[in-house]
Amino acid sequence: MKQLHTAFVGYGSGGRIYNAPILSSVSGFRVTKILTSSPHNIKAALQDFPEAEVVSNLVEILEDSEIRLVILVLPNHLHYSFAKQILEAGKHLLVEKPFTPHVREANELIRLAHQNNLVLSINHNRRWDSDFRTVERIVKSSLLGRLVEYEAHFDRFRNEIKPGWKEKQELAGSGILYDLGSHLIDQALHLFGLPKEVFADIRMQRDHASVPDNFELLLFYPQIKVTLKAGTLVKEKGPTFTLHGTKGSYVKYGADVQEEALKKGQLPKDFSDWGREPEEIWGKLNTLDKKEFYKSEPGDYRVVYQNLFDAITSGAELEVKPEQARDVIKIIEAAQQSQDERRVVTFG
Incomplete structure (x- = not known):
């Protein structure tokens, strides 16, 4: 098998916990620097x-000259400047989400990648969460009839301000909307495409907070209302996903199991049941035809790296295109405008 000489730029928790174990579980990569x-x-x-x-x-x-791929896992405010240098040097590139703090920066990187015939992707790995893959299956199979409402949460309880770049107001791309919001937005756009309108309520709720730590984001489509919420003062969590349609509902509690496994130092390649949720956190499906705990699809973050390898070595189509990741930033910028002007923003 071809060996793709690869370098990591940044090796904090994002590199060593959320990327290195996944890369190490996919054949074909050789990390040299x-x-x-x-x-x-x-x-x-x-x-x-x-x-x-x-x-x-x-x-x-x-x-x-031997390094063909770079994995960029630096603080958000450094993504553009480092990515620009990497693409100008002729390297393929995977950027940790979010892509960039600003749309104009994302557009420039996309232009550079096309100009230099390079693969550029962004690690929106939570498309391959177990719960989201299950939601995607339910939506695509129309089990709920015509979907009218979709609500997704990414909640935590972290009532203390931890030191680090994510809590610094002066650094572009800080705060919860870029951190957790980028996951929720990418999932929604993957299912429904771009909305017609955006409304946001963005708050700082923790004592002494200097960056947003709570948001509610509404995306309006012709027939579907999408609600995305995340907070850091949620001690008692509600559903992760709630879907309602003309034929029933689906409600899902609990979180994908991959993150906790990675934090424990586990490697996907060592587990035949990697990414499989226990039955006790399967979601509840309640339709006109049946009421049951609906078996969750297995999650698998390896898809990101396998697809990246295939795109570079054999021209496979990217699962996460840079234009899609750029659109996530478009929504974030529209949300910030909505918050500043306290109104619904027409998107387009």
Whole structure:
């Protein structure tokens, strides 16, 4: 099998927990260089990839002619400047979500990738959450009849302000709308496309918060109302997904199991049942025909990396196109406009 020489740019938790174990479970990647600086991250990088070289300067990756792919896992405000250099150097690129803080930056990177005939994708991995894959199956099979309402939540309880770039107002791309909101928005756009109108209520609820930590986002379609919500002061969680249609409803509690498994250091390749939810958190389907706990589809973040490999080596169509990730940022910018002007924003 072809070996795709790969470099990581950034090896904090996003790199070592959410990307490296997935890449390591897909054949064909060979990580040869890792750009990171903290002693903790250097140690982790060498443990995960003993044959890789840890470097302290991006130039060492850009000038390495053997490296064809770069995995960019840096704070959001650095995505554009680093991605631009990587694409200009002729490397294929996977950017951790969200793509960029601003649409104009995303458009420039898309132009560069097309101009240089490079594969550019964004790690919107939660399209392959177990619960969302199940929702997608229900929607596409019309089990609920004509869908009229879709509500998705990504809630946590984190009442203290932790140090780090995500909590710094002066850094572009900080706050919950870019962090968790980008997942929820991508899922909604994947199912329904772009909305006609957007309304947002964005708040700072924690004591001493300086960036948004709660939002409710409404996306209006001709026949469907989509509600996306996330908060950091939700101790008692409600449903993750709620869908209503002309023939019934589907309500799902609980979270996809892959994130907790990755936090424990587990690798997908070591588990035949990777991404499978326990029966006790299957969603409840209640229609005119039946009422049952509906078996969840297995989740699998490996799809992102397998598809990336196939796109680079054999020209396969990307599952997550950069234009789709750019549209997520369009929604975020429309939501911010809605919040600032306290009105519904016509999207288009």
